[in-house]
Each structure stands twice: as C-alpha cells, then as structure tokens.
Amino acid sequence: MKDFNQRVWVGQALIGVVFLALLSQVVRLAYIQQSLRPELLEYSRRRQCSKVTLPGRRGAILDRRYRVLAGSHDHFHIYADPQLVPNHAEVAVKLEAILGIPAAEIQEVFDHPTSPRYVMIARGVSSNEAEGVELLDIRGLGVRREPGRTHPMGTLGAHVLGFVGADSRGLEGVERVMDRYLKATPGERVVYRDVRRRAMFQAADSYVAPRDGMHVVLTLDAAIQETVERELQHRVEAYEAESGIALVMSPRTGEVLAMACAPTFDPVAPGKVRAELRRNRILTDPVEPGSIFKPFVFSAALAHGLTRPDEVIDCERGMYKVGRRILHDHHANVALTAEQVIIKSSNIGMAKLGERLGNPRIHEALLRFGFGRVTGIDLPGEGDGLLMPLSRWRDYTTLSVPMGQELAVTPTQLLTAFCAIANGGRLLQPRIISKVLNIEGEVIEDRDEVVDHGQALDPGVAATLREILVKVVEEGTGKGRCQLDKWLVMGKTGTAQVPWTNRRGYEPHAYLASFIAAAPASDPRLAVLVMIRKPNYRKGYYGGVVAAPVAKAILEQALPYINAPADRPAKKPVEGQQWLVWNGQR
Amino acid sequence: MTMPRMVGLLVCLAVVGIAVVAIRVDQTRASWRIQQMQFAETQLRREIWTQEMELARLRAPGMVRDRAARLGLEVGNSSWQAGSPGRR
Numbered sequence: 001m002k003d004f005n006q007r008v009w010v011g012q013a014l015i016g017v018v019f020l021a022l023l024s025q026v027v028r029l030a031y032i033q034q035s036l037r038p039e040l041l042e043y044s045r046r047r048q049c050s051k052v053t054l055p056g057r058r059g060a061i062l063d064r065r066y067r068v069l070a071g072s073h074d075h076f077h078i079y080a081d082p083q084l085v086p087n088h089a090e091v092a093v094k095l096e097a098i099l100g101i102p103a104a105e106i107q108e109v110f111d112h113p114t115s116p117r118y119v120m121i122a123r124g125v126s127s128n129e130a131e132g133v134e135l136l137d138i139r140g141l142g143v144r145r146e147p148g149r150t151h152p153m154g155t156l157g158a159h160v161l162g163f164v165g166a167d168s169r170g171l172e173g174v175e176r177v178m179d180r181y182l183k184a185t186p187g188e189r190v191v192y193r194d195v196r197r198r199a200m201f202q203a204a205d206s207y208v209a210p211r212d213g214m215h216v217v218l219t220l221d222a223a224i225q226e227t228v229e230r231e232l233q234h235r236v237e238a239y240e241a242e243s244g245i246a247l248v249m250s251p252r253t254g255e256v257l258a259m260a261c262a263p264t265f266d267p268v269a270p271g272k273v274r275a276e277l278r279r280n281r282i283l284t285d286p287v288e289p290g291s292i293f294k295p296f297v298f299s300a301a302l303a304h305g306l307t308r309p310d311e312v313i314d315c316e317r318g319m320y321k322v323g324r325r326i327l328h329d330h331h332a333n334v335a336l337t338a339e340q341v342i343i344k345s346s347n348i349g350m351a352k353l354g355e356r357l358g359n360p361r362i363h364e365a366l367l368r369f370g371f372g373r374v375t376g377i378d379l380p381g382e383g384d385g386l387l388m389p390l391s392r393w394r395d396y397t398t399l400s401v402p403m404g405q406e407l408a409v410t411p412t413q414l415l416t417a418f419c420a421i422a423n424g425g426r427l428l429q430p431r432i433i434s435k436v437l438n439i440e441g442e443v444i445e446d447r448d449e450v451v452d453h454g455q456a457l458d459p460g461v462a463a464t465l466r467e468i469l470v471k472v473v474e475e476g477t478g479k480g481r482c483q484l485d486k487w488l489v490m491g492k493t494g495t496a497q498v499p500w501t502n503r504r505g506y507e508p509h510a511y512l513a514s515f516i517a518a519a520p521a522s523d524p525r526l527a528v529l530v531m532i533r534k535p536n537y538r539k540g541y542y543g544g545v546v547a548a549p550v551a552k553a554i555l556e557q558a559l560p561y562i563n564a565p566a567d568r569p570a571k572k573p574v575e576g577q578q579w580l581v582w583n584g585q586r
Numbered sequence: 587m588t589m590p591r592m593v594g595l596l597v598c599l600a601v602v603g604i605a606v607v608a609i610r611v612d613q614t615r616a617s618w619r620i621q622q623m624q625f626a627e628t629q630l631r632r633e634i635w636t637q638e639m640e641l642a643r644l645r646a647p648g649m650v651r652d653r654a655a656r657l658g659l660e661v662g663n664s665s666w667q668a669g670s671p672g673r674r
Contacts, residue, residue, distance in 0.1 A: 054628065057635060068642035073635040127636070145632070152642035153649075189624070201614075202621040226647035 049190050049203060055147050056184025059213030061161055061174055063222040064257075064434060068152050070161050070175070070267070075148035076130035078121040082113045084140025091138055098132040099125060124148070147184075149175075155264045157225050159280040160218070160256075160379070160432065163267040172270075172278065174433070177380050178216045181436050181445075185211040214444060217435040219255035224248055224558045228258040231553040232530070236262045239535035239546055245282050246550065247411055247529045248558065251419035251518055253450050254428035256377070257526070257558075283377065286385040286408035287531065290496025291345045291477075292514045292543065293404030295465055296417060298342055300365035301353040302461045309339035309464060313349045320348040322399055327351050339468045343476035345493065347403045354402035359393040362401055368456045369417035370427055371409055376451070377430040385409040404496060415529040417456070418516050421465050422490070422524035425457035466490050470521045481548035482517060484556050486566035490524070491517030491551065493543035498534060509537040513546035519555050522567040528554050 032040070061070040078099065085091050092106035099106075099122050106121060113119040121141075122129075130143045149164050162173020170179035187210030190203040228246045236244040248258040261281050265273040279285070301307045318332030329346050341349030354362060366372065372387030386408035388397070400406035412430060420427045429451035436445040457465075469490035472478050477493040494514040497506035514531040518524035530547040540546050643649060654660075 057631075060638075067645050068638065071635070071639050071642060073639045074632050147632075147635070150639050152639050153646040156646070156648070201618060202624075204613075204617055207620075207624055223647045226651075230648075 048192050050193055050197075052189050052191055052199075054187035054189065054208075054210045056186050056210030057147055057212040058149065058164070058168055058184050059182040059215045059439075061178075061182070062215055062217045063157075063220050063225070064218065064255075065221065065223075066217065067222045069157050069218070069220070069222065070149060070151050072147045073150050074127070074145045075123070076125045076127060077123045077144045077146065078125060078130070078133050079142050079144055080110065080119055080121055081117050081140040081142075082110045082119055083117060085110060086139060091141065094136055094138070095121065095133070095141075098129055098136075149268065151267055153222060153226075155266050156222060156229065157220060157259070158264050158267045159261045159278070159282070160220060160259050161267055163270045163278075173280065173379065174216060174218065177378060178433065178436070181214040181216060184213040187211070212439045214439070215437040215441075216433060217437060219250075219257065219432050219434045220259070221257050223561060224554075225258040225260065227557045228554055229260045229262070229264065231550050232260050232262045233264075235530075235532060235546065235550045239532060239539050241532045241536070241546075242534035243281070244530070244532045244550075245411055246531075246554065247282050247415050248554065249415055249419055249430060249527045251422035251428075251524045251527045254416070254419065254430045255434075256430055256432045258554075259432070280379065280381065282411045283379055283382045284410070286383055286410050287512055287533075288406075288408055288496050288499060289404040289414060290494040290512065290514065290543075291347075291404055292414070292492050292494025292496075292516050293407075293409070294342055294345065294350050294402065295421060295469060295492055296366065296369050296371075297350065297354060297357070297362055297402040298338075298468075299421065299457055299461055299465050300361060301338075301357055302464060303365070303458055304357065304361060306356045307338040307353060309337065309468060311338045312336070313338055313341060313346075313352055315341075315346050315348045318348070320351060322351070323395065325396060325399065327399065327403075339471065340476075342468050342492070343471045345472075345477050350402035351399040354398045357398075357402075359398055360390060362398070363387075363390045363393065366401075366407075368427070369420060370453065370456070371407070371413055371417065375410075375412050375416045375430050377412055378433045378447070382412065383410050385413055404494065411529055411531060414516065415527055418518065418529070419527050420456040421462050421469070422518040422527055423462075424459040425455050425462040427453040427456040429453060466521055466524075473517070477542075477544045478515070478517075478548050479544075481544045482515065482552040482555070484519065484552065484559070484568070486568055487519045487555070487559055487564065488521035488568050489517050489519040489552075489555060490521040491515060491548070493548060495541060495543045509541075510534050511537060511541040513541055513543045515543050515547035515551045517548075517551045517555065519559060520564055520567040525562060525564045526555060526558055530554075 057072045060068050060072070063069055082088070088107050088110040092103040092110065095101065095106050096103040101122060109119050109121060133141060134143055149168070151161070160173055162175040163171055164175050165171050168183070170176035170182065175182065187208045189208070190206035191199040192201055192203060194200055228248060232244050232246045235241070244262045246258065246260045247256070249256050259280070259282055263277060265278050270278055312335050315329060315333040315336050317334055318329040320327040327348050329348050331344065333344065333346055336344060336346055336349055338349070340346070341353070366387060371385060374382045374384045388407070397406050416427070416430050431447065431451065433447050435443050435447065438444050469492060470488050472493070473482050473489045473491045478491050482489050482491055492515070494516070496512040496514070498510035498512055499506050512531055512533050513535055514529070516529045518527040528551045530550045532546045535541050535546050
C-alpha cells in the first residue's frame with residue numbers, strides 16, 4: 001500500500017513537472033509572441049528579404065529642336081567575387097578575349113583583390129561585351145547595369161550642359177541649375193531570397209516604380225552650336241591661341257543660340273582636364289574689352305546730343321597728350337568725322353568724346369547697358385564684371401573707359417548690351433532654359449517669355465549706330481573680314497592687350513582679339529561675339545584678322561539655316577550681263 | 587452530432603481548404619506574372635533609352651555633316667580650311 005502511494009506521488013510529481021515545463025513553454029511562447037514579435041519578424045525579414053533599388057532615368061537635356069544633347073542609358077560594369085571564381089588564370093584569358101583587357105591584369109585583380117568578395121573588372125563596357133560575359137556563365141562573375149549620363153553629340157555644348165557627379169547629381173552648368181527637374185526618383189521592390197541569397201519571388205505589393213526625371217529644353221540650337229564650336233576650334237588651333245570663346249544670341253528675344261569655349265572638355269570624363277578648362281568663361285571671366293566697347297560710349301555721346309555722325313573731330317595726327325598721359329591711334333589721322341571715329345576705331349576720337357560726356361554720364365550710360373551687374377542668365381556662376389563706382393573714377397577714367405580700358409566685362413554682358421543696339425534699344429535678359437517637359441512630353445514650365453529690362457538706348461540713336469556699325473564692316477576695320485554676299489553685317493572689332501593677373505600693366509605680345517557683330521543689319525536676327533585670347537602674335541592678333549572671320553563663318557552658315565531674309569542691296573548689273581538680279585541673289 | 591452532419595462538416599472544411607489553396611496558388615502565379623512583366627517593362631524601358639540615345643547620336647549635326655560629306659553632298663558653306671589661317 002505504501003509502495004502504491006509512493007508511486008502515485010511520484011507519478012503526480014512527474015505530471016506536475018511536465019505540466020510546469022509545458023506551462024513555462026507556454027509562458028515563453030506568449031512572451032515571444034507578445035514582446036519579441038516585432039524584433040523577430042524584422043530579423044526574419046532581414047534574412048529572407050532584401051530591398052532592390054530600381055534606378056530611374058535622369059531627364060534629358062534637349063536643344064530648341066528637341067535634339068538630345070545629354071541623356072541617360074545603361075552603363076555596364078563587370079564585377080567578380082574572387083573567392084567564387086573557379087580558375088583565375090583560365091577565366092582571365094576568357095575575359096581578355098571579350099573585354100580586350102590583358103589577362104595578366106585581370107588575374108592580378110583576382111589574386112590581389114582590393115576587397116575580398118567584390119572587385120570591379122571593367123567599367124562602362126559595351127552591351128555586346130556585357131552580353132559576352134553573361135554568356136560565359138562563370139560562377140562569381142557578374143554584370144551590373146547602372147543608368148549613366150551619355151552625350152550623343154559628344155562634347156557639343158559641354159560648357160553649357162555641365163556634368164554630373166558619381167551620384168548622378170548635377171555639378172555644373174544646366175545639369176546643376178536644373179538638377180531638381182532632371183533628377184530621377186528611384187523605385188524599389190522587396191524580394192524573398194533562398195539560403196544562397198538568390199532572388200525567388202517578389203513580396204506582394206512591394207513594387208514601387210521608379211520615376212524618371214523631367215526633360216529640359218534649351219534655347220541652344222545644336223546645328224549652330226556645332227558650327228560655332230568647329231569654327232572657333234579651328235581658329236584657336238590655327239593661331240596657336242591660348243583659348244577662345246564664342247557666343248550667339250537672338251537680339252529679338254535674348255535667347256542664347258550657341259555658347260562655346262575652346263579648348264573644350266568631355267563632360268563624361270570632366271576629371272581629365274584642369275578645372276579652369278571646365279569653367280564656362282563666357283559667364284565667369286571678365287575681360288578688359290578694348291575697342292569693341294567703343295560703340296556703347298559713343299551711343300551715350302549721340303544720345304546726349306554731344307556729337308553728330310558727320311561732326312569733324314580733331315584726331316591730333318595720332319598722338320594726343322592729356323596731362324602726363326599720351327594716347328596713340330593706330331593711324332595718324334588728322335581729323336575724322338564722329339562716325340569715322342568708330343569706323344576706324346580711333347582712341348583719340350573716343351577720348352575726346354569721353355571728355356565731352358564726363359564721368360557721370362558715361363557711368364550712367366554703362367549702367368543702362370547692364371554693365372557692372374549680372375545679366376541674370378539662367379546658368380550658374382555668372383560674374384558681374386568690374387565697373388568701379390563713380391566715386392572711384394578719376395580723370396584718366398574719362399579717357400580710358402571710352403576705349404574699353406579700366407573696366408572689365410563678361411562676354412555675356414557685352415553681347416547682351418550689343419543686342420540692345422541691334423534691337424532698337426531694349427535691354428533683354430539673356431536666356432538659355434526654354435521649357436521643362438515631363439516624361440510624356442507635356443510642358444510643365446514654360447520659360448520662353450522675353451524678360452525686358454527696359455530701354456537702354458533711344459531707338460533713333462540705336463538706328464544711327466547700326467548704320468555706323470555697318471560701315472565698320474563695309475569700309476572700316478572689319479572690311480573684307482566679315483562681309484557677306486546676301487546680308488549686311490553690323491560689327492565692331494577689338495584688339496585689347498591682356499593685363500597681368502598678378503601685377504599692374506600688360507603682358508607683352510599678349511592680346512585679346514575680338515569681334516562683335518549682328519546680322520542682317522536691317523533687322524538683326526543673330527548677334528555674335530568672338531574672342532580669341534593670346535593668339536600667336538607673329539601670325540596675327542588684330543580682332544579684324546583673327547576673330548572677325550570666325551564671326552563671318554558662323555553668320556554665313558547660321559543665317560540661311562534660320563531663313564534670315566537677305567538685306568544687302570542688289571548690285572547693279574554690269575552692262576552686257578544678262579543676269580537677273582533680285583534681292584541680292586543672281 | 588450525427589454521423590452525416592459530421593461528414594458534411596468535414597466535406598465543407600475540405601472544400602474550403604482546397605479553395606484556399608487554389609486561390610493561394612492563383613495569387614502566387616499572378617504575382618509571379620506581374621513580377622515578370624515588371625522585369626520586361628524595365629528591360630523595355632532600358633532598351634528604349636538605348637535606342638533614343640542611338641537616334642540622338644545619328645541626329646547630331648556633326649554626324650549628319652559627315653554622312654553628307656561621304657555621300658558627296660555639300661553641307662553649309664564654311665570657307666574655312668583647317669590649318670590655313672591666312673586663307674580668309
């Protein structure tokens with residue numbers, strides 16, 4: 001009986017222990033379910049699932065005729081896990097056959113990897129090469145696709161477009177200033193993976209589609225831009241110049257049609273050139289303009305009634321002493337009419353007009369033309385030039401500024417002001433961004449509105465000045481350099497000495513040859529500025545010789561391209577000739 | 587509970603179970619197809635990008651000029667000859 005009772009007790013104790021053990025497990029499970037659930041779910045999700053980022057496409061930059069200047073497409077990169085690649089030497093030989101990289105180099109990467117499980121074999125390979133690697137089907141070798149920036153027109157417009165960094169963010173030019181429109185929003189999806197981390201299937205409702213960036217349409221015209229870059233580059237090379245810039249604008253609207261710096265750079269690999277070569281010098285670098293600046297001061301003299309085009313001005317036989325300063329003209333002119341002062345680019349004539357005007361009126365006229373402040377063009381990094389405040393102008397300034405000295409202007413300021421002369425006196429803000437389109441091609445933002453900063457010049461004075469500037473090309477310093485068969489060109493040459501950057505005075509034999517022009521002169525459709533910096537002076541350095549022919553080449557190709565009507569008066573037929581003469585065309 | 591009712595209940599449960607499995611299979615299959623279509627869409631989008639860039643390259647003025655020159659057509663009117671500064 002005692003044994004029986006003892007057994008019962010032992011049995012009950014065992015049941016109790018088992019019960020308690022089960023109860024503790026239940027409590028444990030309840031605890032796990034209640035307290036550790038989120039943490040464990042997260043752990044499980046991390047082990048099984050992974051988030052895959054789906055890159056979107058950065059928007060394209062288009063020219064005014066919707067040609068793609070910068071776009072995006074897949075770039076292929078070949079990578080490897082050296083620990084998984086079976087036979088390094090054999091694989092290296094196979095890759096050499098496809099990629100053209102020496103097998104020894106590839107094997108070196110396999111044998112001495114920078115990271116134990118991931119090395120990059122080649123970046124930016126072609127789609128065919130990537131396909132070839134995929135077809136090899138070698139364990140540990142893979143192809144990664146990443147959307148990257150591409151420039152289908154090569155280096156065309158590089159200084160305007162700018163470039164993007166490794167993270168696809170715009171760092172310069174339009175890429176930078178329009179980054180918020182161009183950038184894409186990446187999508188994502190969650191995939192379940194097996195124990196070897198291979199993707200099995202996608203988690204329900206986890207797909208978020210990437211959103212492509214918007215497209216930006218510029219006022220630039222790729223055809224004109226190509227012409228400008230080609231002609232400028234040829235000239236810079238031919239004259240062994242340090243650099244050159246060219247800018248083409250529409251005087252009617254302020255639209256920039258072409259903007260080029262030479263030498264240029266490849267926006268896909270901007271790091272290969274020095275930073276100063278990547279800078280858009282048309283916007284950033286002020287220059288002492290020289291004679292090209294004379295029309296602006298001359299217009300002030302006309303506007304204030306201080307001279308007439310036919311007034312005779314004593315030009316002192318080419319040497320004029322004012323105080324301790326002696327001014328020289330290139331030719332020893334005895335007397336010139338006021339318009340000849342511009343046509344023949346007389347420094348003495350301009351200095352005398354400057355004396356008549358006085359500093360306040362000159363300063364005020366320059367401010368009206370927009371000098372001394374940024375033009376407001378929609379590109380980053382624009383400089384405002386160097387126009388001293390009136391309080392710092394001295395007597396010498398009265399003589400220097402009319403000749404384009406003692407001040408510095410950016411090429412953008414210069415051509416913007418010249419457009420005011422060409423269009424009847426209105427100072428228009430230069431523009432380069434035309435529209436923003438969404439991926440369906442609908443206009444999201446229209447920036448095509450002309451921004452008018454007011455009347456810089458009386459329309460009558462502007463018309464008179466246009467006539468004088470036509471004579472510069474027909475019979476003055478630009479004669480024979482920029483005359484076109486069908487169109488009259490108004491223009492002004494300039495040959496400025498280049499000042500030292502670190503001390504006073506000018507570099508010997510260093511010149512800035514420039515030419516500014518607009519055509520057709522009767523109703524200008526295009527305005528062009530060309531500046532060639534430090535040409536080999538033995539080959540030539542005058543603006544009319546070095547820069548004007550570039551402007552001529554640009555105009556004679558661009559004017560027919562935009563269907564500009566001819567305005568050169570028809571030549572009288574020579575007696576005996578039977579040609580039909582109409583509108584300047586035979 | 588009588589035997590027929592028990593059987594009826596078991597049958598109902600079996601039918602519901604089979605239906606749930608069938609629906610789950612369909613859902614997984616549809617999800618797989620959606621995933622495949624999303625892959626295809628991504629591939630097509632990328633293919634379009636590549637083709638657009640190729641088209642843009644062919645429309646480049648320099649490229650057009652070169653092709654025209656190869657065909658013997660005269661494009662533009664540049665009087666410039668490279669390397670001869672005194673020509674104009």
